[in-house]
Amino acid sequence: MLDIKFIRENLELVKRNIELKNEKADLSNFSNLEETRRKIIQEVEQLKNERNQVTREIANLKKDGKDATSLIDNMKNVSDKIKELDDELRNIESEIYSITTKLPNMLSEKVPAGKSEEENVIIRYWGDKKSQPFKANHIEISKKLGIIDFERGAKVSGSGFSFYIGKGASLERALIQFMIDYHTQKHNYTEIWSPFMVNSASMFGTGQLPKMADDMYYSNADDMYLIPTAEVPLTNFHRDDTLKIEDLPKKICGYSPCFRRESGSYGKEVHGFLRVHQFNKVEMVNFSTPENSYNQLDILVSEAEDILKALEIPYRVVLLCSADTSFSSAITYDLEIWSAGEEKWLEVSSCSNFLDFQARRANIKFKRTPNSKPEFVHTLNGSGVATSRLYAAILENYLQNDGSVLIPNALKSYCGFDSINL
RNA sequence: GGAGAGGUGGCCGAGUGGCUUAAGGCAACGGUUUGCUAAACCGUCGUAGGGGUAACACUCUACCGGGGGUUCGAAUCCCCCCUUCUCCGCCA
Numbered sequence: 001m002l003d004i005k006f007i008r009e010n011l012e013l014v015k016r017n018i019e020l021k022n023e024k025a026d027l028s029n030f031s032n033l034e035e036t037r038r039k040i041i042q043e044v045e046q047l048k049n050e051r052n053q054v055t056r057e058i059a060n061l062k063k064d065g066k067d068a069t070s071l072i073d074n075m076k077n078v079s080d081k082i083k084e085l086d087d088e089l090r091n092i093e094s095e096i097y098s099i100t101t102k103l104p105n106m107l108s109e110k111v112p113a114g115k116s117e118e119e120n121v122i123i124r125y126w127g128d129k130k131s132q133p134f135k136a137n138h139i140e141i142s143k144k145l146g147i148i149d150f151e152r153g154a155k156v157s158g159s160g161f162s163f164y165i166g167k168g169a170s171l172e173r174a175l176i177q178f179m180i181d182y183h184t185q186k187h188n189y190t191e192i193w194s195p196f197m198v199n200s201a202s203m204f205g206t207g208q209l210p211k212m213a214d215d216m217y218y219s220n221a222d223d224m225y226l227i228p229t230a231e232v233p234l235t236n237f238h239r240d241d242t243l244k245i246e247d248l249p250k251k252i253c254g255y256s257p258c259f260r261r262e263s264g265s266y267g268k269e270v271h272g273f274l275r276v277h278q279f280n281k282v283e284m285v286n287f288s289t290p291e292n293s294y295n296q297l298d299i300l301v302s303e304a305e306d307i308l309k310a311l312e313i314p315y316r317v318v319l320l321c322s323a324d325t326s327f328s329s330a331i332t333y334d335l336e337i338w339s340a341g342e343e344k345w346l347e348v349s350s351c352s353n354f355l356d357f358q359a360r361r362a363n364i365k366f367k368r369t370p371n372s373k374p375e376f377v378h379t380l381n382g383s384g385v386a387t388s389r390l391y392a393a394i395l396e397n398y399l400q401n402d403g404s405v406l407i408p409n410a411l412k413s414y415c416g417f418d419s420i421n422l
Numbered sequence: 423g424g425a426g427a428g429g430u431g432g433c434c435g436a437g438u439g440g441c442u443u444a445a446g447g448c449a450a451c452g453g454u455u456u457g458c459u460a461a462a463c464c465g466u467c468g469u470a471g472g473g474g475u476a477a478c479a480c481u482c483u484a485c486c487g488g489g490g491g492u493u494c495g496a497a498u499c500c501c502c503c504c505u506u507c508u509c510c511g512c513c514a
Contacts, residue, residue, distance in 0.1 A: 038473095041473095049483070242432085
């Protein structure tokens, strides 16, 4: 959420930002509504002031046993008028609310203007692309090894769901464990195991609601959502909290399955693991002071990179252009790993600085000293990293001549085996 | 799912329609005193939104879990919801 005063004073900037992000938001009514709102506030608050004073007089008269009927009759009219204006105000505020809650975060100046992912900027590469002994993508490899069953996933749940079997399941579990250990032991994160269903207040806090409602699984009977990322429970962990400045930056990480309806996405990268309805991910979340958040973002990106380096998977870091930067984010770096089978780059991590956008929605503050005014923190998060595409890349990059797959060195102790054989 | 008891400022806690402009205490912060620490004493001490200001100051309104309602007036009365605890039922 943007500060309403900021919107009022920078309307043109906000409009330009909407265009840059390729979002749709109608601000044509905003100034009028906002002006009306303040006019009504002034009017109704003056009446309330009058009511408070006369109410005190009535109390005094009654205490002295005197008659107050004429004052009371008068106040009936004032009260009716207040009720009327309060209703009007409520309507206008809800109109303003429905506009402002749909306004995307302001982009950082560092974000290049651009209309599609073509205009993202590649920041750096790491590692050499491996060539396969024979050409095979992760679907072919995993079928041959019998470690993934996409068809049974479709039978039991639907397309976009799959079973992991035997060493295939172990590898997935090992990956999660490895990543959590890495972040807690080497990057000083506190591990959190969170709920995987959350209420709508939480979805609003991180910015999924109201815009992304159709992309999430929702249980109507419970008014709860399956989380699309652990960002939601982890960031909302501190909803309505005031943090101590000595605890900042506060770094928490956690595993969660991620559920995404991906409505309307069929036709693009849907086969195998590239786009699924349920996948696993370790998420890093950072609560920072405003002056530190960009610095923390650089650290966050490097922490996600460390995972890929440890697993020796070639990757590149990409700065997203304006239209590719999500609703809540001010700036986002993606990590893309090389898929030797698909021969393309696959996104496995998205690291963003949200500035105070989520903090304002979720009401997360900090105080500089015990007596100073609370300020909104800056929130950041990044995948560290998502497993399914990483899993695919491991199969494709570690494929051997005989069709077996070597386990990356860093994972061997977690798996308890060195390779997956035919 | 059923029954009952709760939810008041950072924390504890009083408050059953007007003497509340939320008592009192603790913690925190500033100061006085003091060889130092402590204690004592004095003061400050919520959030949001209007108005106002160059910025302060100042001022008004709202907020006692959330939302409605009754009333001239609601922390207090009524309705709905959320949540915590206790007990019962069901359950991996």
